[in-house]
Amino acid sequence: MQRSDLKIVSARWLTWLVTGLLVAALGMAMRVAPMEQSMGQVQRILYIHVSVAWLGLMGFAVMGVCAMLYLLHRNMAWNRWSQAANEVGWLCSSLTLFTGSIWAHAAWGTWWTWDPRLTTSLLLWALYSSCLILRGSIQESHRSARITSSLALLGLIDLPLVIMATRWFRGIHPTSPEMEPVMHFTLLLNVIGFTLFFSLLFLRRLRQLQTDNLLRKLELEALVNHPYPPLSAAGG
Amino acid sequence: MSLFVITYVVFWLAVALYVIRLGSQQRRLQDRLLALQSQLQMPER
Numbered sequence: 001m002q003r004s005d006l007k008i009v010s011a012r013w014l015t016w017l018v019t020g021l022l023v024a025a026l027g028m029a030m031r032v033a034p035m036e037q038s039m040g041q042v043q044r045i046l047y048i049h050v051s052v053a054w055l056g057l058m059g060f061a062v063m064g065v066c067a068m069l070y071l072l073h074r075n076m077a078w079n080r081w082s083q084a085a086n087e088v089g090w091l092c093s094s095l096t097l098f099t100g101s102i103w104a105h106a107a108w109g110t111w112w113t114w115d116p117r118l119t120t121s122l123l124l125w126a127l128y129s130s131c132l133i134l135r136g137s138i139q140e141s142h143r144s145a146r147i148t149s150s151l152a153l154l155g156l157i158d159l160p161l162v163i164m165a166t167r168w169f170r171g172i173h174p175t176s177p178e179m180e181p182v183m184h185f186t187l188l189l190n191v192i193g194f195t196l197f198f199s200l201l202f203l204r205r206l207r208q209l210q211t212d213n214l215l216r217k218l219e220l221e222a223l224v225n226h227p228y229p230p231l232s233a234a235g236g
Numbered sequence: 237m238s239l240f241v242i243t244y245v246v247f248w249l250a251v252a253l254y255v256i257r258l259g260s261q262q263r264r265l266q267d268r269l270l271a272l273q274s275q276l277q278m279p280e281r
Contacts, residue, residue: 030244041240048247091254095247102243201258208261215268222275 018200021193028186036183042106047187049099051194052092053121057159058195059089059202060124063131064156067149079145080213082152083135084206088198090128097125108172116169120162127155 029047036043066082069075100118101111112118131148138144161168166175179187 026244041238044240045243048244091250095250098250099243099247102239106239201254204258208258208265211265215265215272218272219268222272 014196014200018193018196021189022197025186025190025193028189033183033186034180039106042103045099045103045106047190048194049096049103050187051190052099053096054191055194055198056089056093056096056121056124056128057162059085059092059198060128060152060155060159063089063152064159067152070145070149071153074142076141076145076213077210079141079149080209081206082145082149084202084209086128086131086135086148086152087205088202090125090132092198093121093125093128096121113172115171115173116165117162117171117173120158120165124155124158124162127151127158131155 025047029044033044033047035041062085063082066078066085070078070082100121104113104118105111131151134148134151135144138147165171166173
């Protein structure tokens, strides 16, 4: 078996493994895990909320470290890593706020409150969004990378604030609620399943950005060496 | 329908939208690759 064949087979196995894990996690969260007495069925949101919240934090950490490496070496490869983490992390951060808001409505009777954990999480989402907007709005690639990397690096300050918000400041967000062993196992399964799933999405996006960069170089080269495009591409 | 089911449905819809976006970007890259290949092969025709 050749190396490329091995890669395809292992990628296929990994996809099936992640799908199986996610199906098992979903089944555990919706059917097997016992219903919490005070909140009822809505408490089951916790399993996806904690998973995407953790991934939102991890995504920003990856983005921040890659941004730092870009600023140190001025290598655009690190900016592509940072961009892929930016996109997937933004999705996770948005889903954290959405699922958290539904959970808050059931637990506290309000969709939003300026609790320290919620506020710092909103700030994290705003930082993710700002980086995404800046990437899309600045044409010159190194200037765009420099500005977004600086912002991502600055935004790293918010990470410990989000993690420690429930301990450092007084708020209503639960720190680590007591759970039955089955609920703990369900949460763990969800966290592992979603971590693998979003890692696959991150790698796919990274591969696309790398291919896009390579194609840009080849297109420029082709334009210099073969200045006349084919009739079909010219619209003839 | 209970609130938690709606949350799960919206959650997976958002994830599906991102996966669809990745798929369309993949197709665009493949189209560019094909266009480049045909451009490079042109002088030989």
